[in-house]
Amino acid sequence: MKISKVIDTPTKENPHGVDVRLLYNKDTAQAVHMQLQPGESLKPHKTPVDVFFFVIEGTPDILVGEEKVRVEANSLVDSPKDIVHCIYNNTDTIVRVLVVKAPKPIAKTKVL
Numbered sequence: 001m002k003i004s005k006v007i008d009t010p011t012k013e014n015p016h017g018v019d020v021r022l023l024y025n026k027d028t029a030q031a032v033h034m035q036l037q038p039g040e041s042l043k044p045h046k047t048p049v050d051v052f053f054f055v056i057e058g059t060p061d062i063l064v065g066e067e068k069v070r071v072e073a074n075s076l077v078d079s080p081k082d083i084v085h086c087i088y089n090n091t092d093t094i095v096r097v098l099v100v101k102a103p104k105p106i107a108k109t110k111v112l
Contacts, residue, residue: 006033015111016042029102036060036089036097044086048107051099053077053087058095061088084112 009021012032018040024031036042036058044063053062054076062071063086064079071077079085089095 009033015045015109018042023098025104027104029100030104031098031100034087034097034099036087036095038089038092038094041088041090042086043111044084045109045111046082046084047079047101047105047109049081049101049103049105051079051081051085051101053079054098054100056096056098058089058093059091060095060097061090062086063088 004023006021006023009023012020012022014020019035019037021033022030023033033056053071055071055073057073059070059072061068062077063084064077065083065085069077087095087097
């Protein structure tokens with residue numbers, strides 16, 4: 001059994017400049033833990049594969065397509081491939097999100 005602890009996983013360089021840690025990386029899927037400090041956000045972008053966001057902590061604003069919604073912890077948000085999406089922390093508390101891409105993307109994400 002392999003167990004990956006967020007605290008023991010190194011941060012991954014990314015175009016958004018936020019705390020991202022790669023927890024799972026197989027051909028079938030990729031999972032990252034993302035932590036956004038108050039005021040931090042991703043840049044709007046598109047991924048070449050389906051993505052879902054599971055909000056672990058906090059209440060981020062999540063944009064998928066043209067719809068932007070404040071999402072509570074313990075909620076899952078589906079984002080189909082090739083659709084603009086983004087996560088914003090417009091609160092004064094930390095936001096933690098598990099991001100899962102399936103299958104693992106071969107092409108690069110397009111930052112807009």
